[in-house]
Amino acid sequence: MTLFVLVTNSVKKINILNSNKYLNMEEVESFLERLSKLTSDALTLEFIGDTFIEGKDMVHKIYLVKIGDPRDHILYFDCGIHAREWISPASCLYVIQKLAIVFEYKNYILRSQKLIKWRPLLNYQWHFIPVLNPDGYFRSHEPDTDGEDTNRMQRKNMRPLKTMNITDDIAEKCYDEGGCFGVDLNRNFPSGWGMGHKSFIQESALPWTSVYKSHKPLSEPESQAVHKYIKKHRQKILSAISVHAYGREIYYAKGYLESDHPDQIKGPQRDLLREFAKYFNKALDYRIGTVSDLLDETNLCGGATDDYYSTYWKINISYTIELDPDISKFQVGFKLPPKEIKPVGKKLFHAVLLMARKMDQLYPHLKKYTRHGRHHKIRQGSSKPKRYQDQDYYRLY
Numbered sequence: 001m002t003l004f005v006l007v008t009n010s011v012k013k014i015n016i017l018n019s020n021k022y023l024n025m026e027e028v029e030s031f032l033e034r035l036s037k038l039t040s041d042a043l044t045l046e047f048i049g050d051t052f053i054e055g056k057d058m059v060h061k062i063y064l065v066k067i068g069d070p071r072d073h074i075l076y077f078d079c080g081i082h083a084r085e086w087i088s089p090a091s092c093l094y095v096i097q098k099l100a101i102v103f104e105y106k107n108y109i110l111r112s113q114k115l116i117k118w119r120p121l122l123n124y125q126w127h128f129i130p131v132l133n134p135d136g137y138f139r140s141h142e143p144d145t146d147g148e149d150t151n152r153m154q155r156k157n158m159r160p161l162k163t164m165n166i167t168d169d170i171a172e173k174c175y176d177e178g179g180c181f182g183v184d185l186n187r188n189f190p191s192g193w194g195m196g197h198k199s200f201i202q203e204s205a206l207p208w209t210s211v212y213k214s215h216k217p218l219s220e221p222e223s224q225a226v227h228k229y230i231k232k233h234r235q236k237i238l239s240a241i242s243v244h245a246y247g248r249e250i251y252y253a254k255g256y257l258e259s260d261h262p263d264q265i266k267g268p269q270r271d272l273l274r275e276f277a278k279y280f281n282k283a284l285d286y287r288i289g290t291v292s293d294l295l296d297e298t299n300l301c302g303g304a305t306d307d308y309y310s311t312y313w314k315i316n317i318s319y320t321i322e323l324d325p326d327i328s329k330f331q332v333g334f335k336l337p338p339k340e341i342k343p344v345g346k347k348l349f350h351a352v353l354l355m356a357r358k359m360d361q362l363y364p365h366l367k368k369y370t371r372h373g374r375h376h377k378i379r380q381g382s383s384k385p386k387r388y389q390d391q392d393y394y395r396l397y
């Protein structure tokens with residue numbers, strides 16, 4: 001048998017992800033555990049926290065997947081912060097498995113001229129939080145009663161009303177509003193927290209809305225886990241990307257300010273954000289801009305992870321990617337058929353490869369392996385989419 005056949009056969013054994021269905025939380029965990037055992041040279045699994053809240057009857061670990069050499073710089077992704085956006089964790093798991101295979105066969109790739117295009121991936125470490133809102137994700141897989149999709153459409157985390165820091169008046173009103181639980185984790189971060197369009201400012205203070213920001217930033221175990229993680233790794237993080245659905249858009253900061261606001265990101269930093277996004281967008285063909293560039297002003301809202309990575313931690317390459325379907329396909333929306341997992345996962349992986357290539361251009365001194373010639377060590381150390389009628393008028397993806 002040739003080396004190629006041997007490698008192909010052994011890659012098949014690592015290819016364990018079922019991309020024909022959306023995995024539930026238990027299946028995600030068991031996939032990650034199995035993959036980490038099969039690719040132990042390449043991938044390590046850690047926990048960056050859990051979802052424990054006193055008085056809540058559910059708890060999950062928050063996984064962090066690390067692929068690559070721990071000495072290398074990091075491209076970091078958070079996925080599944082909004083529970084119902086199933087294509088986000090599904091695509092991230094697809095990319096995780098691909099990267100694990102590339103790194104497991106690193107030496108083979110470095111010897112093969114045919115596989116030269118994968119080399120840029122090997123210059124970096126890849127970190128993923130595959131499911132940042134595991135309680136919500138668990139709930140979104142619980143069966144709904146006939147004709148309902150309340151569980152499936154879970155967006156927020158699972159903080160119970162009794163543990164919320166709210167006034168009696170507001171708590172009283174929760175009963176009239178059909179109940180309150182959960183905080184929108186992607187409105188709970190301390191950059192532009194509670195800022196945005198006036199409708200958002202009102203809605204995000206009310207615990208029965210989909211965009212409840214909580215009584216203070218970083219109040220939630222999930223957002224605290226992210227905060228702790230970034231603090232620990234900040235010096236090595238080159239980019240931070242939040243993977244959401246849907247809309248086919250790539251957003252960069254600041255998502256709570258108008259395009260022409262004096263505090264909006266501009267100049268060379270904005271040029272870099274545009275240039276980097278345009279490069280990896282060759283794989284995606286999405287729209288690129290700030291929220292204000294791409295959507296109606298009612299969508300302006302703060303407290304999201306992209307703004308937090310970019311302005312709090314000064315990670316200059318930071319985006320929110322809204323995966324398929326297109327924003328006009330709101331009948332499909334969060335319920336993208338499972339047959340789309342593979343195509344979307346594939347293009348996200350292609351985008352990831354382009355990110356690595358662009359990083360090689362931006363940070364040539366970090367490059368260990370090049371796409372040209374032999375491996376060598378040089379390192380010492382738009383148009384706005386039409387508004388559509390929906391029951392919710394603010395940004396809900």
Ligand SMILES: [Zn+2]
Pocket residue numbers: 082085186244245396397
């Ligand atoms: Zn989202």
